Amino acid sequence: MKWVTVDRLPQHEGEMVELRGWVQNYRSSGKIQFIIFRDGTGVCQAVLFVKDVPPEVFEAGKRLTQESSIIIRGTVRKDDRAPGGYEIGVKELDIVQIADEYPITKKEHGTEFLMDHRHLWVRSSRQVAILRIRNEITMAIHQFLQENGFILTESPILMGTAAEGGATLFETTYVNDEQAFLSQSGQLHVEATAMALGRVYTFGPTFRAEKSKTRRHLIEFWMVEPEAAYFTHEDNLKLQEEMVTYVVRRVLERRAAELKTIGRDTTLLEKVEPPFPRITYTEAVEMLKKLHKPGDEWEPIEWGEDFGAPHETVLTQQFDKPVFVEKFPVKIKAFYMQPDPENPEVVLGADLLAPEGYGEIIGGSERIHDPELLKRRFEEHGLDMETYGWYYDLRRFGSVPHSGFGLGVERTVAWICGLDHVRETIPFPRLLNRLHP
Template sequence: MSTAPITNIATIGQHVGEAVTLRGWLYNMRSSGKLLFPTFRDGSGTIQGIVPKAAVSEELFEALKNLTLESSVVVTGKVAAHPKQPDTFEIQVEDVTITQRVSDETPYPIQLKEAGVDFLMEHRHLWLRTPRQSAILRVRATIQRAAAEFFDTRDFVRTDPPILTPNACEGTSELFEMKYFDDDMAYLTQSGQLYIEATALALGKVYSFGPTFRAEKSKTRRHLTEFWMIEPEVAYLDLDGLMELAEGFLTHIVTRVLEAHRNDLKVIGKDVEKLEAVVAPGHFPRLSYDEAHQMLVDAHAKGLIENAHTYGDDFGSPDETYISNQFDKPVMVHRYPAEVKAFYMQPDPKDPTKALCVDVLAPEGYGEIIGGSQRVDSYDLLKSRIEAHNLPMEAFQWYLDLRKYGSVPHSGFGMGIERCVAWVCGLEHVRETIPFPRTLNRIYP
């Protein structure tokens, strides 16, 4: 075996003129008579190899010529600039060890050509190998790291809430239910918020980051039944401070993605200028519910949206799309009517019919990626809200305790990682943002 240093494809440009070893898979094969052009991938990228018949042994040439796609290989060869494509490299193959050859009887099922959603999802474990899917997962990892890093470097303490809970956090959406030993029922968490309100009052500034579950029968490009959420919660923070936090947070994430993933974004097909506009100088626009409503009324009058928005109702998907399309940065819509929002949101002292809450709408019609609010800090008000929403009072005793012992104004938000990734990458559907998406009709593979 060769002694050439092991390298990866992403950084292979540093080794032009040198012999290197790549460990990966056969991604594609083209040939032209006595020239082979195998394309290899190694998880960090793809590179074309070139194999003239005269340059290698007869056995190796034949073995390579008949090699099946996605067979695993260790390749040794000299790195050279691509003769036709600028900033691209190729490897002049000298030796190949086949780690495992894909059988002729069971060829790799996923073609390089287009395929349908059902087929790809059924083969998600293999679909992940395509350059686009790999690029998306790299961007996702950076978004997750940047999101945690933003809070870690600002003295937030990460506190992980439970995943098994005894009751609905918000008393709203459908929960996944399971038996908890003999007599009790448990539910998969739909948000860690209530629990991190407790840790925020212990530690000041906290965040949680983990999976959440919704048993909603939603069948759209924005919904998964299992998704990841990052949620900060801060004592003594008001709504304005929360909006500043959200703005800095998203700016940081997009900055990190632009630093590290211009190539990946190109593979994915995202227009990088759209992201550069997000981090350009200037604040994210802030719009009150009333202003947003007026915007929709005007748009309907001009025939720009189909359905008139009724004052007092939440915004529908088409409404959010219209509003976000008016700006090239994320839009923060605040102070919704309290009636359409959750029971724990603090009323606006200037207009108690409004809640001190904010939804951040991503550009390009990606909809709500962040939802947050200032929380009710009065014991009596919270108790009456729990009653008004017909929630089981005994389950919320601990939550009420937080208002009994040193209650303070506090605020927090939650961001769904998958929607953020879909927006940053410009994807049609959130199912591509997570390795193994869980949707209404699919839990395999």
């Protein structure tokens, strides 16, 4: 008999099929039993009538508990009373294992309990849908970049030194007790491979030991960091809005069922298309001053100060598409960012802020390519040639203008899924005080 998956059931109407999976829920009313069956691709109802199956099969059904693993064989039939529209009229039931009392019940649970049982929580319909959308986003990013000539070049996780400064790093030990750090960005290394291959990207985990306890922060999270030789700031922004649009559209096309499962209102997602609105940092500061009203829980900032979380929220509320904020003051951004030739006080860099309060999902910039300017920045930031000499070499040997950006995968998933916390965007989130399971 043919082993099929729940997502393909409509193609097998009227046929006898085999399904392999788990019991998500079980109901009985004496002479009839309903198994809510899941197999990872979807959920369907399986029905056991006492008259249609041998007595031992009907008795076996009564033993089923939530999350017991089973193989069922039966006829696919259309029935409006069944969730999803199709059900299985069970003829045979193989019990693979009767599950112990399952901790996650049908009623609601608190986040602490669910996080302690994350290894089981991922089985729930909502979490399955989110992880499928995450997969779609990841694959869409790869496909977009590959189709545009970008080559995947992995950056190291184990680093001898910090990348950008500022962020708190995870320390570990290299051989011979030498100090090492977990990567907080693959950017510096991807700049090197960009000079080898032209257009490259790295896609991997990054680590920040910040004591940040908010819905937007993970200690370990995934970033995609494209880097392209001869790309200007303008090329960079175009690439970003095209990539984000591609990803959103593909999720809307291919994961509509999952978006529906998690109850995502896709109205604003459908509006995502280039060009994205752009404002300069200076305009943003002015905008915040105008928008501020007495009694607001935030205060406007002065030119030269960085935005806080409330400022990002207020700014994104002014637009229904992702918005670029560009040309930040030099002193609040990373050392490697190229100054604007029209105003050396600001950099040719931009953050992309997602709508609906999701905040920064991309940070990017054109990089400094002039050796003398980079050397000056090293001095200003106290970076020594011994550790950063290799990075300086990129400016000595055929330096070219180049640009790149980093997109936070979890924040992107949270935005597209409409989640209120990034902890649901990754199978096993690592947070402050959360290292298990």
